[in-house]
Amino acid sequence: MEKLALHGGVPVRKDPLPLFEVNLGxxxxxxxxxxxxxxxxxxxxxxxxxxxxxxxxxxxxxxxxxxxxxxxxxxxxxxxxxxxxxxxxxxxxxxxxxxxxxxxxxxxxxxxxxxxxxxxxxxxxxxxxxxxxxxxxxxxxxxxxxxxxxxxxxxxxxxxxxxxxxxxxxxxxxxxxxxxxxxxxxxxxxxxxxxxxxxxxxxxxxxxxxxxxxxxxxxxxxxxxxxxxxxxxxxxxxxxxxxxxxxxxxxxxxxxxIENNISIRRENAAFLSKQLESLEIDGLQIPKEPNYGKGVWWKYTLLLELKQFCASRDEIVKAIRSEGILCDAPVLPDNLQPFYQNHQIYGTTKCPWDCHYYTGLSLVDYSKMCPEAANYSDRAIWLTGCSPSLNRNDLDSIIHAVEKVLKWYKIN
Ligand SMILES: Cc1ncc(COP(=O)(O)O)c(C=O)c1O
Missing domain, CATH: 3.40.640.10 (Type I PLP-dependent aspartate aminotransferase-like (Major domain))
Structure with a gap:
């Protein structure tokens, strides 16, 4: 097994690949x-x-x-x-x-x-x-x-x-x-x-x-x-x-x-999905396009079944980044941001939650509003922005890094 760059091994890429690239003509x-x-x-x-x-x-x-x-x-x-x-x-x-x-x-x-x-x-x-x-x-x-x-x-x-x-x-x-x-x-x-x-x-x-x-x-x-x-x-x-x-x-x-760029994005996503599927890594959920429509793949997002890996999602993200693929982890779901928990946005008041016009539960509890969103966000990885400027070498390096890291941390 290839030693991870995080542990001193040779990274998949020397020139890090950003999550997004600006595409200007x-x-x-x-x-x-x-x-x-x-x-x-x-x-x-x-x-x-x-x-x-x-x-x-x-x-x-x-x-x-x-x-x-x-x-x-x-x-x-x-x-x-x-x-x-x-x-x-x-x-x-x-x-x-x-x-x-x-x-x-x-x-x-x-x-x-x-x-x-x-x-x-x-x-x-x-x-x-x-x-x-x-x-x-x-x-x-x-x-x-x-x-x-x-x-x-x-x-x-x-x-x-x-x-x-x-x-x-x-x-x-x-x-x-x-x-x-x-x-x-x-x-x-x-x-x-x-x-x-x-x-x-x-x-x-x-x-x-x-x-x-x-x-x-x-x-x-x-x-x-x-x-x-x-x-x-x-x-x-x-x-x-x-x-x-x-x-x-x-x-x-x-x-x-735009249309040309979107078709390249869709090809990039299709390529990644095909290659990732061929790795057959249990616990790796590859994103699918819903059958009723077509996506533009702004973020190609992997979901992990964490009990299949001996590392946290954040460690896995860190390891893939060390390989030169600058993937990221989603922030907290919006309802878990601190200002929703303490209901404080306008000075020291609790406005608008305690506003007399509001007839709902005065201090709405945001903490348990969306358990599935919290669960999703804990196990997601934004792998790439599928930019139209990604070339075959870039796509191969993304797959290589994911394979290297996930196989390293996989519990057999
Ligand atoms: C879903 C969603 N809504 C709203 C925004 C806000 O857009 P902007 O950054 O242009 O203010 C963004 C992006 O940044 C977004 O991803």
């Missing part, structure tokens, strides 16, 4: 230079952000788009547009990213996390049902790690209770659910274009919707709630969440390559 540099030369840096002065928005609308087949400075702002704007406020609850997904759920708190509403299914980490419709109350005003569903969540059962719940569904598709631009692009089936689809996402504008994001009133409202609040044509007049509490021209210029170049 010539066109992005050219476009950005154009913006600089034009001196038109904000969306209202230039053409690039709007052009990017039109291209995304075409790509997704959505009627309206709200361009923004990131995918946290877009989640926030969706809740503002839906009139979410104090006393309301929003059911959210615990696996994805913290700011999928926290924008409810910006609105002084209460995030309630639904538990996940053990295989994919998507919110489990049965648990969503259990968590619905008369206070539930929205449900947000994350397409976790770039695979499509099973939307029909969640859309059905939304219809039954008249609750809008926001798709947090930050990680899944281009993924599809039953031949529809994710993000286009809920009332809003929210996307991020931060550096490591399927396409990037550095920071950035957008909301799509087929509802003109809601899209306009989201756009208005993301532009200070400034009333057009009335000078410096603002009709609400707005935010500056606008996308810049530089972001738009990057995006235009990126979106042109």
């Amino acid at each position: 010539e066109e992005e540099s050219k476009n950005v230079l154009e913006v600089l030369k034009s001196r038109k840096l904000v969306q209202t002065h230039g053409i690039w952000a709007n052009k990017f928005g039109e291209m995304i609308k075409d790509y997704l087949g959505s009627k309206y788009i709200v361009l923004a400075n990131n995918g946290t702002s877009t989640m926030h704007l969706s809740l503002i547009a839906l009139d979410i406020g104090p006393g309301d609850e929003v059911i959210c997904s615990p696996l994805g990213w913290i700011s999928s759920g926290t924008p409810s708190l910006y609105q002084n509403a209460i995030p309630i996390y639904a538990d996940v299914d053990p295989e994919f980490g998507f919110i489990n419709p049965e648990d969503v049902r259990k968590k619905i109350t008369s206070r539930t005003k929205a449900i947000s569903v994350v397409h976790t790690w770039g695979l499509p969540a099973d939307l029909d059962p969640i859309l059905e719940i939304g219809e039954q209770y008249n609750i809008p569904i926001v798709e947090d598709a930050a990680e899944a631009l281009g993924a599809s659910y039953k031949n529809c692009k994710v993000g286009t089936l809920g009332i809003f689809g929210s996307f991020s274009t931060v550096w490591n996402k399927i396409i990037t504008t550095g920071e950035g994001g957008f909301l799509v919707s087929d509802d003109q009133f809601l899209a306009d409202k989201a756009k208005h609040y993301g532009n200070f709630a400034k009333v057009p044509g009335k000078g410096d007049y603002f009709d609400g509490l707005g935010y500056n969440y606008r996308m810049t021209e530089l972001m738009g210029a990057l995006g235009v170049g990126q979106v042109k390559r």
Whole structure:
């Protein structure tokens, strides 16, 4: 057996392979230079952000788009547009990213996390049902790690209770659910274009919707709630969440390559799965694509049955990293983050949990809200971001490192 690099052996790679790689083309540099030369840096002065928005609308087949400075702002704007406020609850997904759920708190509403299914980490419709109350005003569903969540059962719940569904598709631009692009089936689809996402504008994001009133409202609040044509007049509490021209210029170049890049990502994932399966390591669960859709594999995530290995998940991650594959372990599920445990976000108050508008259990207990998410996150490894720039040698080195480490720690 090969000695692990962690124990002084020769690493699989000398040049470490990062989890994500930024994929930029010539066109992005050219476009950005154009913006600089034009001196038109904000969306209202230039053409690039709007052009990017039109291209995304075409790509997704959505009627309206709200361009923004990131995918946290877009989640926030969706809740503002839906009139979410104090006393309301929003059911959210615990696996994805913290700011999928926290924008409810910006609105002084209460995030309630639904538990996940053990295989994919998507919110489990049965648990969503259990968590619905008369206070539930929205449900947000994350397409976790770039695979499509099973939307029909969640859309059905939304219809039954008249609750809008926001798709947090930050990680899944281009993924599809039953031949529809994710993000286009809920009332809003929210996307991020931060550096490591399927396409990037550095920071950035957008909301799509087929509802003109809601899209306009989201756009208005993301532009200070400034009333057009009335000078410096603002009709609400707005935010500056606008996308810049530089972001738009990057995006235009990126979106042109999206389909090609997604097919390479899918090939990378298929290659990894085939090779990992051939290793026949008991206790290693290889990620699968759900049979109802197609993923974009933003994070290729392994699940371990830990009793089959004589090392903790964190030790295994450390050993694979030492081999030169910079994989990572998921952070805690969002509901386990400390501020949810001590209910402290606004100064020393317990606001909004002890707000008199809130009629639920005053200090919601987040600690045991999502046992399956905790279990998932304890045994998961983010192996690679499946970047289109990975070559055959990179993919082989990933497999080699996993084989070397898991076989070393395997209990026979
Ligand atoms: C599921 C999910 N939601 C929201 C976000 C927030 O997006 P951003 O980083 O652009 O604010 C991210 C990504 O970072 C994410 O992965």
